[in-house]
Amino acid sequence: MNTTELKRTTGRTQDIDRHVGARIRERRIMLGLTQQQLADLIGVTYQQAHKYERGINRVSAGRLFEIARVLSVPVSYFFEGLDNQSGRPVSQRERMCLELARNFAQIPNERHQEALSQLARALATQH
Secondary structure, X not given: OOHHHHHHHHHHHHHHHHHHXXXXXXXXXXXXXXXXXXXXXXXXXXXXXXXXXXXXXOOOHHHHHHHHHHOOOOHHHHHOOOOOOOOOOOOHHHHHHHHHHHHHHOOOOXXXXXXXXXXXXXXXXXX
């Protein structure tokens, strides 16, 4: 393998690490967990969880299996979208959806959650 091929392979591997980290972060937020809570659940420090999510540190196969278990998704979830990944950043709309999911999960009152859900349905059906 020449130097150019090695750099291309290394760059692609880092892209995959960042993608997996972003998927971990998205799922954690959807479930309303903090980085500290995730770290506690998988037995690592907050700093390590942060590095996983940023793709700074590579997640081992065993650790990824444990993260998938804790986040209630198959391991394949973290690789979804890799084939057609354009490297684009998360859109403002996607960011708002993630924030909405996180905030919704933190509402302690089930009646309030249901009311918010009904409101969203009603707004979605208005033309």
